[in-house]
Amino acid sequence: MELYDLQNYWWLLISVLGALLVFMLFVQGGQSMLLSADDTPVECEMMVNSLGRKWELTFTTLVVFGGAFFASFPLFYSTSFGGAYWLWMLILFSFILQAVSYEFRGKPGNIFGTRTYDTFLFINGCVGCILLGVAVAMMFFGAHFTVMMGNILDTGSPVISQWAPTHGLEAIFDWKNLILGVAVLFLARTLGSLYFINSISGDERFLKRNRRRVAINGGIFVVFFLTFVALLLTADGLESCNDAEGTFTTGHCFEVRPYKYLHNYLEMWWCAVMFLIGTVAVLYGVYSGAFTKSRKGIWPAGVGVVLVVLSLFFVAGYNGTAYYPSLDDPASSLSxxxxxxxxxxxxxxxxxxLITPLVLGYIAYVWYAMNRRPITPREMETTEEKY
Amino acid sequence: MNDLMSVVDWSRAQFALTAMFHWLFVPLTLGLSLIVAIMETIYLRTRSERWLAITKFWMLLFGINFAIGVATGIILEFEFGTNWSNYSWFVGDIFGAPLAIEGLLAFFMESTFIAVMFFGWKKVSPGFHLAATWLTALGATISALWILVANAWMQYPAGMEFDPVQMRNVMDNFGEVVLSPVAINKFFHTVLSGWVLGGVFVIGVSCWFLLKKRNRDFALRSIKVGGWVGFAGIILTLYTGHGSAVVVSQCQPMKLAAMEGLYNGTNGQSLVGFGILNPEKTPQNDADPMLWEVSIPKGLSCLIDWRNPDGFVPGINDLIDGKMLDTAGNPVPAVSYAERIAMGKKAHDALRDFDRAMVEGDTLAMNTARASLNENYRYFGYGYLESPYDAVPPVALTFYSFRIMVMAGGYLLLFSIVFLYIAYRRPAILSRKWLSWVGMLTIPVVYICSQSGWIVAEVGRQPWIIEGIMPTTAAISKISVASVQLTFWMFAAVFTALLAAEISIMLKQIAKGSKTNYESLKD
Known part of the structure; x- marks a missing residue:
C-alpha cells in the first residue's frame, strides 16, 4: 500500500481503538457509582466484582491506544503528551489508583482500608472519564502548541514541540473541552448501569435502581452530548491547503474552513449515517435499559457508542482535516x-x-464464557474467588 | 541551559524511579506465572487437591504482585511522551512499533486470560483454565520480549536511516531491530532472571512455612518446583549474561570500561573480581583508578574472547583518545571522541544547510548537505556534547552495581543447587532454622541482584538515550523543573504507599496460608 492508504488505515485502527475504549469506559462509569449510599454492601460487592472482571480490558485498551498512536502518529504523541503534561499525568495517576484497587480492596492488611480503595475507584471513574473527554475534545477545539523541527539543532533549547506554560491545565478548564468530558462521564455511567443490569441478577431492588440510573444519567448525557454536537457542527476547523490540482497537500500549510466538521459530515455522508445509526442505537439502548424489562440494553448502546465515536474520529482526521489544530500557530497543526x-x-x-480479528475473537469468547452466568448475591456469599 | 539540565536530571530521576519500582514486580510476574502454570499442570495430571491448593496459594500472591506491576507499567510507556517528547518524535518511527506490537500481542492476551485464571475455576473447563494460566504466562513473556527489543534498540540502534526532510530517524529494516544481538541477549537474560527471582521467592516463602513448622509437604513441593525453575533460570541467566558482556564489549565499549573501572587498557587485560575505586580518579588525572583490588590475570580479555587471552581491551581514556590495538599491540584506526564531536557538529551544520536549501528549493545545495550529513551522521549525538569527557558514564555506580549483580548471581546458583539437593536427598535438613532463614533472606538478595543488573544497563549507557545518536539532554520535553519535581514526588509517595500495602497484603496472605491445614487435603 502507498503511504496515503497506510495513513488512512492507521487512522481507522486508532479510531477503532478509541471507540472501543469509550465503550469500555463503562467500567469507569460503574466505579463512579460505587460510593452511592443507596447500595447495600452486598450490592456494592456485586458491582465491584462484575466490573473487576473487565477493568484490565479497559486499561489495556487505553495502553494499546497510546502505543498505537505512538507508533503510527509519533508527532502527536510527542506534542500532546510532552505538552499537555498535567492533563496526561492526572489521567495516569487516576489509572494507577485503579490498577491496584480491585486487587487490594478486600484483602486483609491493605493498610488504607476498603473504603479508601473504593474511593480510588470512584476518583478514577470520574477523573478518568472527564479528562479523557477533555483530551479528545482538543482534537476538535484545538490546543496551544507549536512545532518547530529545527529546534532539534539548538543545543540550548532543543525541544521540537512546545506548549503553553500551563501544560494542559488550560485545556482542563476550557468549557468546550469540559462539555465533552462531562458527556463522556455520564455516557460511561449510563453504560455502567446497563452493564450491571446485564451481568448481575437475583436482586430486584438493585435492578430497578439501575434502570432509574440509566434514565437519569442517560438524560444528562444527551443534554451534554447535544451541546457538544452543536459546538462541533458550528466550529471552524483547519483544513490542509489545496495544491494546483485541487487535492490536499501533505505538509504544514493549513487554512481555516468555517463549519469544517459539518462539511466533513456532509462530504463524507457515510460518517453522517454512522453517526445517526449510532445515536439511535444508543438511545434505544438507554430506552430498553430504563423503560423495558430487557437486560440487553448494553449491546445496542455499546454498538451505538462505537459507531458514534468512530464517526467523530473520522471527521477529526479524514478529508484533509487537522486532527490536532494549533491555536497558536496553524502551521504547527497535526494532520x-x-x-x-x-x-x-x-x-x-x-x-x-492482521492478528486483530484473532485478538477480538478470543476476547469475545472469554467474555461469553465468564459472563454466561450473571453474578448473584448468593455467589458473593459463597465464593472465595472475588475481590 | 541550567534549567534544561535540571529538567533533564529530574526527568531521568523520575524515569529511573518508575522503572525501578516497575522492575520490583515484573520479574516476579515472569517467574511466578511460569511456576503457577507448572503447578496447575501437575494438578490437572494428578487431580490432587493438595496441588490445587498449592496452585491457588501461589496464584493469589501472583495476582497481588501483578496488579501493582500494571500500575507502574502504564507510566513507563506514557513517560516517553510526557518527559521525553523530542525522543518520541526523533525515533518514534522505530521505537513506537515494538510498544504497539507489545500491546496488541501481549497485553490483550494477559488481560483477557488473567480474569479466567482468577475467577474462572467454576466457569470454564479445567483444560481451558490451564490454557488460560499458560497464556497469561506467555503474554507476560511476549510483553517482555517487545519492551526489551525497544530497550535494546536504544542501546544498539540498528535497522534505521535518517530522514533530513522530517529531521527524524525512520525504520528501514525491522529484522535488524528485532534480531539485533543486543536484543536477543537482553531478552533471554532478563526473562530468565525473572525465573530466578520467582524460584527464589517461592523457596523463601516456603522456608517461612518450614520455620513455623506448618504445612511441610506444601513447602517441600513448592521448593521443588521453585528450585527447578530457579536453577534453570540462573544457569541460563549466567550464560546469557556472558553473551551480554561480549556484546557490550563490541557495541558499547565505554559501558564495559565503566563496568570494570578501566581507564587505560592493555593487552591481556585483567578482570577486577573485587575492588574499591579511587574516588579521586577522573579521566583527566593520573591517579590510580583502584585503591584496592583482587584481579584475575587476563580475565577480561578471556571473557570477551576466550581464544584470545592477549587481546586488547580499551579503557575510558583509550576510547576518548581513539586508541585501539590489535593482539600484537599495533595501533588500529579508531575515531577519537574529540573527532566524533567535530563530526557530530558537522552533521548538525549539514542538517541546518539541508533545511535552508530545502526552503529555498536549492536542489544542488540539498544534495551537498545530504552527502555531508550521511558522512557524519554516525556521530550525530556527539554534536550535542561540549567535551569528550561528557561521554563518560558514572563509573562508580556502574562498577559497583556490576559486581553486586555478578556476586549475587554466583550465590544464587549455589543457593538453587543446595536447596534442590536438600529437597530431594536430605529433606530432613529442611527443618533446620538456619536454613529457613537463609531461604528467606535470599529474597532481598535476588531483588538487589535484579535491580543492579538494570542499573548497569541503564547508568552504564549514559549520557545516551540512543547510543551515539541522541544524548538525554536533547531528548527532553519543554516543561518546567517544578512540574517534573512535583510529579516525581507524587510518584514516589504513591508508589511507596502502594508498595507498603502490597508487602503488607502479601505477608498477611502468606501468614494465612501457613495456618491453613493443607495436609488434610486428599493427595
Missing part, C-alpha cells in the same frame, strides 16, 4: 499526513495488525 510514521513502519505494523 494524519504530516504526523505519521514512515511507509515502512506503517507497513510492518499493518502486517502485525
Amino acid at each position: 494524519i499526513r504530516n504526523s505519521s510514521s514512515s511507509r515502512f513502519t506503517l507497513t510492518v505494523m499493518s502486517w502485525v495488525s
